[in-house]
Amino acid sequence: MSLLKINENKNRAIIIVGKDGTDKLNKAMALVSDEPIVRYANEFDIEDNYSLPADVGIIIRECNYKPNVDLIRRTILEYRGQVVLTSINQKDVPKKLFNLCKLKRGKKLEVDEIKELAPRSDEPHNYDVDIFTLVGDYLRNPDREIIMNTLKISEPADVQFISWLAPNIHPNKLMFLDSKVKRRWNKSYFYEMLAYSHDGRMQRKMTPPQRKKYSEIPKILRRLKMRDSQVYLLKDLMKNPDFQDYCRETLSSLQTRTLGLGEKTRRKKTTPVQPVATLSKWLD
Numbered sequence: 001m002s003l004l005k006i007n008e009n010k011n012r013a014i015i016i017v018g019k020d021g022t023d024k025l026n027k028a029m030a031l032v033s034d035e036p037i038v039r040y041a042n043e044f045d046i047e048d049n050y051s052l053p054a055d056v057g058i059i060i061r062e063c064n065y066k067p068n069v070d071l072i073r074r075t076i077l078e079y080r081g082q083v084v085l086t087s088i089n090q091k092d093v094p095k096k097l098f099n100l101c102k103l104k105r106g107k108k109l110e111v112d113e114i115k116e117l118a119p120r121s122d123e124p125h126n127y128d129v130d131i132f133t134l135v136g137d138y139l140r141n142p143d144r145e146i147i148m149n150t151l152k153i154s155e156p157a158d159v160q161f162i163s164w165l166a167p168n169i170h171p172n173k174l175m176f177l178d179s180k181v182k183r184r185w186n187k188s189y190f191y192e193m194l195a196y197s198h199d200g201r202m203q204r205k206m207t208p209p210q211r212k213k214y215s216e217i218p219k220i221l222r223r224l225k226m227r228d229s230q231v232y233l234l235k236d237l238m239k240n241p242d243f244q245d246y247c248r249e250t251l252s253s254l255q256t257r258t259l260g261l262g263e264k265t266r267r268k269k270t271t272p273v274q275p276v277a278t279l280s281k282w283l284d
Contacts, residue, residue: 012100013076013085014083015102015104016028016086023106028059028086033055034146039061040062041060041061041065042065045068047074057081057083057084058075060083063097067094069094073096131156131164134156135164135165137150138200143200155187159182167207167209223255247261
């Protein structure tokens with residue numbers, strides 16, 4: 001029995017082609033389950049297609065970049081569920097894959113179109129979220145499998161994501177991941193460990209990372225014709241009332257407040273006194 005006959009009763013594979021920003025991933029998610037198997041084409045490693053649940057679905061991303069053609073082709077032909085491929089263009093997708101798929105363009109996918117392709121589908125989970133929403137969901141969502149899939153699909157920057165988590169969970173939960181796993185082990189494994197290192201039951205308000213405070217002192221030193229290394233000298237000079245007056249004249253209001261001198265005294269504009277004209281001006 002040929003592979004084509006084995007696969008003749010399943011849904012035809014779909015390839016979604018569109019440039020970055022056409023929301024290909026969310027469109028692909030609308031055609032499969034909430035927790036699909038997601039692989040990049042150049043890292044595709046699925047060999048046993050018959051053991052995979054048919055109701056899950058498989059998404060294969062970036063088929064324009066060095067796809068594992070033989071294994072992907074086998075999955076398209078053998079897997080009993082829905083297979084969705086994505087690519088930023090059509091010309092770089094191997095014909096052995098493209099010819100097996102139904103083409104969809106990366107445009108705005110309307111609700112009616114989703115229902116036509118997947119009539120029993122629920123509203124798809126949105127994986128295209130900002131860092132604030134992603135961290136909030138990580139901290140409060142007890143369904144860690146959804147969190148794991150969201151991290152794998154969204155692929156947030158590791159340093160940025162950990163910096164957002166640090167003020168909100170115990171550092172022991174992040175220490176091993178930050179020092180031993182990050183950028184040393186497989187990225188997928190990093191996101192899996194990160195997802196299950198927290199239970200998702202935080203109730204308090206999320207604390208965003210603190211930005212480093214900008215100091216005005218180096219700028220003040222330069223304004224006073226002093227070197228940055230002379231900050232110790234500035235403290236001694238501030239004890240002198242004449243130097244304080246000099247600072248008030250030289251520095252801005254923000255800088256005088258920084259030094260504890262209060263607001264800079266603004267000079268009052270005075271109207272010049274005009275001499276009163278008398279008859280003598282014209283008689284002389």
